[in-house]
Amino acid sequence: MMRLVDFLGLLSYCLFIYGLSDQASLSAPMWFDHQDKIYHAGAYFVMALLAWRCLRHWLNVPIILALLSVTLCSLYGISDEWHQSFVDGRSADIADWMADTAGAGLAMFGLSRLGKRNRTA
Numbered sequence: 001m002m003r004l005v006d007f008l009g010l011l012s013y014c015l016f017i018y019g020l021s022d023q024a025s026l027s028a029p030m031w032f033d034h035q036d037k038i039y040h041a042g043a044y045f046v047m048a049l050l051a052w053r054c055l056r057h058w059l060n061v062p063i064i065l066a067l068l069s070v071t072l073c074s075l076y077g078i079s080d081e082w083h084q085s086f087v088d089g090r091s092a093d094i095a096d097w098m099a100d101t102a103g104a105g106l107a108m109f110g111l112s113r114l115g116k117r118n119r120t121a
Helices: 002-021 035-055 062-084 094-120
Strands: none
Touching: 002 035, 002 062, 035 062, 035 094, 062 094
16 A cells, blocks of 8 residues: 555655646746756755655665665756747756756755764664
8 A cells, every 4th residue: 555655745746846846837946056057956855755755665776775765866857858849938958867866866865874873873
């Protein structure tokens, strides 16, 4: 049952991001340049955690689990940027994809640090 719940959580989040990407423009307050990269990293940080939760039911090798989570998020980020290239008012941006991948990587780095801390405690 938890496998299904975790999968549906990840799928729902991916659909949420797709819905945001399908909008012609998003209005968010901008206080500094490249602030949108923080939004991208934050969104894919969450996606990586959801991917990790979903994949952990099938994988128990931490490094493989982390790398696969980041890879899946990065691939979704590429597909999201490609999708945006077809949306009026939007464009594909490699820097956005890099921020997506960095956010996913930070999530897995954070999980690895928590795992190490819990093993030594």
